[in-house]
Amino acid sequence: KIVSNFFLLIFIVLFLIVGVLSTVGFETKKFNNLISNRINKSNNNIKISLNSIKFKIDINEISLFLETSDSILNYRDAIIPAKNIKVYIDFFSILKSETQIKKISLISKKINFKELKKISHSFKPSTFTSFLNNKVNGGKFNAEIDFYLNNENILEDFIARGSVFGLNANITNNLNLENSSFTFFSDKTDVLIQNFNGNLSQLKIEKGDLKVNFSSEIFLETNFNTFMKINKTTDDFKNLFSNFDYLKNIKSIEAESLNNLKLNLDKTYKLKNFDFTSSGKIKKAKFNFNKSFQNLLKKVDINSINLVDTEIKANIDSKNTSLSLLGNYSIDNENFLKFSFKNYSAGDSLKINLEANYDREINLDLINYYKPKNEIAEISLKLNKEKENLKLDGRFSEDKNFISINGIQFQKDNFFTLDKIIVKTFNNGISNNDFSLKYGKNIKIEGTKFDANNLSKYFNQKSDSNNLRGVNKDIEIDILNISVPLSEQLKNFKLIGRIDNGKFSKISAKGDFGNNNFLDISMKNDRKNKKKYLEVYSDLTRPLLTEYTFFKGLSGGKLLFTSILSENVSTSKLKIENFKVVNAPGMVKLLSLADLGGLADLAEGEGLSFDTLDISMERNSDLLKINEILALGPSVSVLMEGYQNSSITSLRGSLVPAKTLNKLISKIPLIGDIVIPKEVGEGLFGISFKIKGPPGKIKTTINPIRTITPRFIQKIIDRKKKN
Numbered sequence: 140k141i142v143s144n145f146f147l148l149i150f151i152v153l154f155l156i157v158g159v160l161s162t163v164g165f166e167t168k169k170f171n172n173l174i175s176n177r178i179n180k181s182n183n184n185i186k187i188s189l190n191s192i193k194f195k196i197d198i199n200e201i202s203l204f205l206e207t208s209d210s211i212l213n214y215r216d217a218i219i220p221a222k223n224i225k226v227y228i229d230f231f232s233i234l235k236s237e238t239q240i241k242k243i244s245l246i247s248k249k250i251n252f253k254e255l256k257k258i259s260h261s262f263k264p265s266t267f268t269s270f271l272n273n274k275v276n277g278g279k280f281n282a283e284i285d286f287y288l289n290n291e292n293i294l295e296d297f298i299a300r301g302s303v304f305g306l307n308a309n310i311t312n313n314l315n316l317e318n319s320s321f322t323f324f325s326d327k328t329d330v331l332i333q334n335f336n337g338n339l340s341q342l343k344i345e346k347g348d349l350k351v352n353f354s355s356e357i358f359l360e361t362n363f364n365t366f367m368k369i370n371k372t373t374d375d376f377k378n379l380f381s382n383f384d385y386l387k388n389i390k391s392i393e394a395e396s397l398n399n400l401k402l403n404l405d406k407t408y409k410l411k412n413f414d415f416t417s418s419g420k421i422k423k424a425k426f427n428f429n430k431s432f433q434n435l436l437k438k439v440d441i442n443s444i445n446l447v448d449t450e451i452k453a454n455i456d457s458k459n460t461s462l463s464l465l466g467n468y469s470i471d472n473e474n475f476l477k478f479s480f481k482n483y484s485a486g487d488s489l490k491i492n493l494e495a496n497y498d499r500e501i502n503l504d505l506i507n508y509y510k511p512k513n514e515i516a517e518i519s520l521k522l523n524k525e526k527e528n529l530k531l532d533g534r535f536s537e538d539k540n541f542i543s544i545n546g547i548q549f550q551k552d553n554f555f556t557l558d559k560i561i562v563k564t565f566n567n568g569i570s571n572n573d574f575s576l577k578y579g580k581n582i583k584i585e586g587t588k589f590d591a592n593n594l595s596k597y598f599n600q601k602s603d604s605n606n607l608r609g610v611n612k613d614i615e616i617d618i619l620n621i622s623v624p625l626s627e628q629l630k631n632f633k634l635i636g637r638i639d640n641g642k643f644s645k646i647s648a649k650g651d652f653g654n655n656n657f658l659d660i661s662m663k664n665d666r667k668n669k670k671k672y673l674e675v676y677s678d679l680t681r682p683l684l685t686e687y688t689f690f691k692g693l694s695g696g697k698l699l700f701t702s703i704l705s706e707n708v709s710t711s712k713l714k715i716e717n718f719k720v721v722n723a724p725g726m727v728k729l730l731s732l733a734d735l736g737g738l739a740d741l742a743e744g745e746g747l748s749f750d751t752l753d754i755s756m757e758r759n760s761d762l763l764k765i766n767e768i769l770a771l772g773p774s775v776s777v778l779m780e781g782y783q784n785s786s787i788t789s790l791r792g793s794l795v796p797a798k799t800l801n802k803l804i805s806k807i808p809l810i811g812d813i814v815i816p817k818e819v820g821e822g823l824f825g826i827s828f829k830i831k832g833p834p835g836k837i838k839t840t841i842n843p844i845r846t847i848t849p850r851f852i853q854k855i856i857d858r859k860k861k862n
Contacts, residue, residue, distance in 0.1 A: 220248040222281075243286040249279045249304070269406070270353075278306035278319070300324045306337070314340055321347070328353050335361075341369045356411070359402040365419075367394045390443070392424040396451070412457035421449040421466065445469040459485040474498055476515070489524040506572050507590040507622075508564040510537055527551045540564045554607050554641075566590065571622060581613040582638070590622045591629075595685065607641030614638055616648070623682040627652060636662070644671060652679050675700040680715055692720045694746070713754040721746030748772050761785055768792070787833050795825030 207224050225244040252275050282301030289295045306319040319337025323330060335347030347363030370391045396419025403411045424446045449466025464480040478495035497518050501510040510516060516537035523530045529549040535542040546558030560576040574586025616634035623629050634648035646662035656678035663672045677683055680698040684690040696718030702711035749772035757764045761784050768779040768790075779792030828841045 219245065219250055219254060222246045222248050239290060240288050242288065245282075245284045245286070247280075247282050247284070247301075249281050252278050252280065252306070255280075270357075270408075274308050274310070274408075276307040276309065278308075279304050280306075280323075296327055298324075298326050310339070319344075321349075332361075335363060339365075342367050356406060357402070357404040357408070359400070359404075361398075361400050363398055363400075365394075365396050365398055365417075367392055367396075369393075388426045388428055390425040390427040392421065394421040394424065394451070395419050414456040415454070417451070417453045419451055421446050421451055421464075423447045424449075441470055443471055445472060445475075447475060459483070468495070470499065474513075487524075487526040489522070491520070491522040493520040493522075494518070504593040506562060506564060507566065507592045508540065508542075508572065509566075510540070514538070516540075528555075538565075549606075550609070552606065553609055555609055562586075564590075574618060578612075581615065582610075583615050583617075585615075585617045587619045588622070589618045589620075592622055592624050595624070595683070607638075610638050610641045612638055621650065624685040625681050627679060627682045629658060629682075632658075634660070637664075639664075646673075652677075669705060671704040673700075673702040673704060680718060692746070694719050694721055696752075707760060709758045711754075711756050711758070713752075713756075715749075715752040717748075717750065718752065719746040719748050747774055765790065781830075788831065788837055790830040791828065793825060793827050 208222065223244075223246040225242075226240060227242040227244070228240055252271075256272050256275070280301055280303040282299050284297055284299040284301075286294055287296040287298075300323065302320070302322050304320050306316065306321075308316045308319075310316055317338045317340075319335065321332045321335040321337075323332050325331070330349070330351040330353070332347070332349035332351075335349060336345050337347075338344065343366040345364045345366070347361060349359065349361040352358040369389070396417045398415065398417045398419075400416075401414040403413065405411055426444045426446075428442060445468065446464070447467050447469075449464050449468075452461075452463045454461045461483045462481070464478070466478065467475040468478045469475045476496040476498060479493070480495075481490075481492040483490040495518050497516045498513050500512045501508070501516065503509075514537060516535060519534040521532040527550060531544065531547045531549075533542075533544045541561070541563045543559075543561045544557070545560070546556070547560075548555040548557065557576075557578045559578070562572045562574055563570070564572040570588055571590040572586075573588045574584060577583045614634070614636050616632065618632045619630065621629040621632050629650040629652055632648070632650035634646065636643055636647065637645035643662055644664040646660055648658075648660040650658040652658065657676075658678070659674075659676045661674050664670075665672065675683070675698070677698045680690075680696045681694060683698060684693060693715070696715045699714045700711065702709050749770050752768070752770045754768050755766040757766065763783045765779070765781050765783070768777070770777040775794060775796055777792060777794045779790050781788070781790035781792075783789070826841045826843055828839060830837060830839050832838050
C-alpha cells in the first residue's frame with residue numbers, strides 16, 4: 140500500500156503539474172538570463188530580451204514551450220519587436236546537453252521590411268528571398284510567424300500570416316507598387332493576399348486578391364478593381380505603357396474596370412507569359428497620333444480620337460489579344476458618334492469588326508459621290524488578315540446611298556479576288572450610280588447608271604505599281620446610261636475584253652452619244668511582238684479631253700486617237716478635225732501679245748476655227764515627249780514641239796496667220812522673195828513662242844519672226860496636197 144500510494148501520489152503530482160503547465164503554465168523571471176543564454180548558445184544568431192517567462196507544455200507535440208510577451212528578438216542584428224513569443228523545445232533534448240529548438244512562434248508588433256531583409260539572409264536562396272531583397276523598397280507589417288528549425292537549430296521553413304501597410308515595391312522595370320495594404324498568408328513557396336488596396340503607377344487598385352507561387356519560377360494570379368486617371372504630362376506615364384505599342388498613343392484616360400491577371404516570370408523576373416482579362420468603362424480618353432494619318436474615305440488628316448462612356452472588354456495574353464469597345468467616339472474633338480469595335484489577333488492573324496457612324500466629308504471621285512460634312516453615314520467593316528493575306532467586307536449607307544464590298548482579298552498588298560460590289564448613289568437627289576460588279580470566272584459589270592465625270596482623272600494618273608497584276612480574266616461591261624463630263628450622256632455602252640496581268644489586252648466597245656454621235660474603242664494584242672494597238676474614235680471630243688488643260692476651250696470636232704503600247708513605251712497620235720477654240724486663256728494671251736491683225740478678237744464669241752489638229756507623242760516612264768503638234772485653220776496655224784514630266788512643261792513653236800502663209804506658199808518658186816519679201820508689210824510673218832515652267836507657274840515668251848522655217852512651209856504644202 141505504501142509503495143502503491145507513493146506511486147499514485149507521484150502520478151497525481153505529475154498529472155497536476157502537467158495539467159497546470161499545459162493550461163495555465165508557470166510564470167517566472169528567474170530563468171530569463173538562463174534561457175536567453177541557452178538559446179544564444181544553441182544559436183548565436185538569436186538573442187532574446189525577455190520580460191517574464193511562462194513555461195507550458197504542448198501535449199500534442201510533446202514539447203515544452205516558453206511563452207513571453209512584449210519582448211525583443213534580435214536575429215542576425217534584425218530587431219523584431221514581439222508582442223508574443225513562444226519557443227518550442229524538444230522535451231527530451233532538455234535532458235541532454237544540447238537543447239533542440241523545434242519552433243519559434245512570433246506574434247509581432249509592426250515591423251519594417253528592412254528588418255525582414257536582414258533575416259532573409261539566413262533563408263535558403265529562393266525567388267522569394269530574391270524578391271524581398273531586390274524588389275521591396277519599403278513598408279511595414281505585423282505578423283504571426285512560425286519559424287521551424289532543423290536538428291542543428293537552423294531555420295528550415297516558416298509560415299506567416301498578418302497585415303501589410305504602406306508597401307512599396309518594384310514589380311518590373313516599368314511598374315512600381317506604392318502605398319499598398321493587404322492581409323496575407325505565406326510560406327517559402329506560396330503567398331496568399333486578400334483585401335489588397337494600393338497604387339500601381341497611376342492605377343488605383345481596390346479589393347484585390349493575389350496568389351503567388353515561388354518555386355523555380357514565379358506564378359502569379361490576381362483579381363482586382365482598378366480606377367485609372369492618367370494624364371500624359373505625369374512623369375511615370377511612359378513607364379506604364381512602354382511595353383505596349385498600341386497604348387503608347389494614349390494622351391489621357393479616365394476609366395474603371397474589373398481585372399484578372401496571371402503572370403509567369405522566370406527566376407530573373409523576366410516575363411515568360413501572361414494572361415490579362417478586363418471589363419469596365421472608359422469615362423473619357425484621348426489618343427494622339429505621332430503622325431497624322433488619312434482615313435480611307437477622304438484624304439483628310441486625323442490627329443486624335445476621343446472616347447467617352449465606352450464599355451470595354453479585353454483579354455490579352457502572350458499569344459492572343461482580343462478587345463471590344465462599345466460607346467462614343469470623336470475625331471479631333473468634333474461631334475461624338477456611336478461606334479462598336481472588336482479586335483482579335485494571334486500571331487500573324489488579325490480580325491477586326493467595326494461599326495460606326497461617320498459625319499465627316501466623303502468624296503469618292505471614281506464614282507462622283509460626295510457626302511457633305513455633318514451628314515451621318517453608317518459604316519460597317521470586317522477585316523481578316525492571315526500573314527500577308529487580307530480579306531475585307533465593307534458596307535456604307537447614307538440616306539438612299541448604298542455601297543457594299545463583299546469578299547475582296549489581297550495577297551502581299553496585291554488584289555487577288557472578290558465576290559461582289561454593289562453601288563447605288565445619288566447626286567442632288569438624282570440617281571447617278573446604280574450598278575454591280577461580279578467577279579467569278581469572268582468579270583461582269585452591269586447596271587442602269589454609272590457616273591464617269593471624274594473617270595478621266597484616273598486614266599491620267601501615273602503609278603509605278605500595278606496592284607491588279609494577278610487579274611487574268613475576260614471582262615464584260617453593260618451600262619445603260621453613263622454620265623460623262625459637260626453634261627453629256629453615253630447610252631447603251633457595251634464592252635467585251637480581256638485583262639491580263641491587271642491590264643487590258645483586248646477591247647471591243649461601243650457607246651451612243653445620241654444625234655448619230657458614237658464612241659468606239661478597240662484594242663488588239665500582238666503577242667508575238669509584245670505590243671498592243673489601241674484606237675479610240677469619238678464623234679464628240681470635249682467629254683474625253685476635259686482633264687487636259689492643253690485642250691481647254693476646245694469645242695466641236697471629231698477625235699481619233701491611236702497608240703502602240705509596249706512594256707514601258709507608248710507611241711501615240713491624236714487627230715481632231717473641224718473644231719473651234721473658244722475663250723482659251725493661253726491662246727488669247729498669245730494672240731494679244733503678237734497683235735496679229737486683231738486675231739485676238741476671234742478668240743471670243745464663236746472662237747477660232749481649225750481644220751485639223753495632229754499630235755504625235757511618245758511616253759517613256761515619267762517623260763512625255765511631244766514630237767509635233769500641228770494645228771491648221773483658216774485664220775491661224777501653229778506648229779509646236781516639246782516635252783512634259785511631273786515637274787515641268789516645255790513647249791516651243793511658231794504661230795503664223797493663214798493669210799501670210801497662203802501668200803508665201805504662192806511664191807514658193809521665188810525663194811529669195813520669201814526670205815526677203817519685197818512688198819511693204821510682209822516683213823513680219825508671225826511669232827515664235829516658248830511655254831515653260833512647273834505646274835501652275837508656266838510662263839509664255841514670244842518673239843516676232845521675219846522668216847518661217849522650211850519645215851513649217853513643207854507641213855502646210857503636204858497638208859494642202861493631201862486635202
